[in-house]
Amino acid sequence: MDISSILQGGYQHPLSRSWQAKRQLTKSMLMYPIFITDDADAEVEIPSLPGQKRWGVNKLEGFIAPLVKKGLKSVILFGVPLKCEKDMAGTPADDPDGPVVQGIKLLRARFPSLYIATDVCLCEYTAHGHCGVLHADGTIDTEPSVARIAQVAASYARAGAHCVAPSDMMDGRIKAIKRALIDAGFGNKCTLMSYSAKFASALYGPFRDAAGSAPSFGDRKCYQLPPAAKGLARRAILRDTSEGADIIMVKPALPYLDIIQDAAELAPDHPLACYQVSGEYAMIYAGARAGVYDLRTMAFETCESMLRAGCTLILTYFTPQFLDWLDE
Ligand code: PB1
16 A cells, blocks of 8 residues: 555544644634523523524613623624614614613623623614615615714613624625724724625525524615626625725625635635534534434534634534533
8 A cells, every 4th residue: 555545644643633723713713603582581482593582671680690601702692673663764772761772781881791792783672674774665775874874883882792793795884894993992992893794695594584684675685696697796805805804704604605615705804703503503503403414513514614714703503502511
């Protein structure tokens, strides 16, 4: 047997197998998406997202405390307003008494070590359910959309968010948010994580159920990227790094590992996030329930593929389980 043919000597032991990974999954790489609703005492299961709930601010401490004890390092908040007056500009998005602003303040006060990111979008707060302000004909009106998104982001920074993450996909919102953070005195205090390459994926259904954020008409194909759009994704990543993004994100993750790899190549000096979205999480659960594979094994296999593609941060609903699995 030729010497160069032998590879198996390098990975015959569990430890030497672990050395083959360029990057190991750690608790600090995991950012946990959580849903905060405007019923302060709510704790409501989300059927399409196994193990996930909508939480009221009064239940938040009891929910998060055990996870912080297990090593939770960061969360990203999604407001799920069920009682507010939604309008054309998404006015409730930065309501000082709203679930997100209240949630930021409570988590900052109770968990000083916890890194708090907030999603920034209008879709949960607009009457039409789109992520921006619309022209009369139902198309995106970019300028007012960008101005409103920047205003909401600055409000969350003022409330104490360590990071704002605009998932709206409006053109030019990164530059506008960065300018708004600087003008509000938060340019050096609040991280700007851009959902740079976010695709018009079929995998957002469970989230939209949870957040009640499906568009009331049409779809998001004119502002989320076409799934086949590799070139557009590369251009969006370059655009957002030049507009001041501190972290680049690709979303969804598993069907877009090639885009993650592109992002690692195009923005090698930025932290790179990916979002294992609700439909990916639900799909992995469904396969495990169908007996196709072991849940934990597949959770690791999918997230390790994102690390292999170049990610340094993973937004995943598996975070609570990983906090246990990574200790075993
Ligand atoms: O887990 C998920 O599916 C995330 C969905 C995501 C939240 N950032 C968006 C997808 C969508 O509904 O289009 C919400 C858009 N602001």
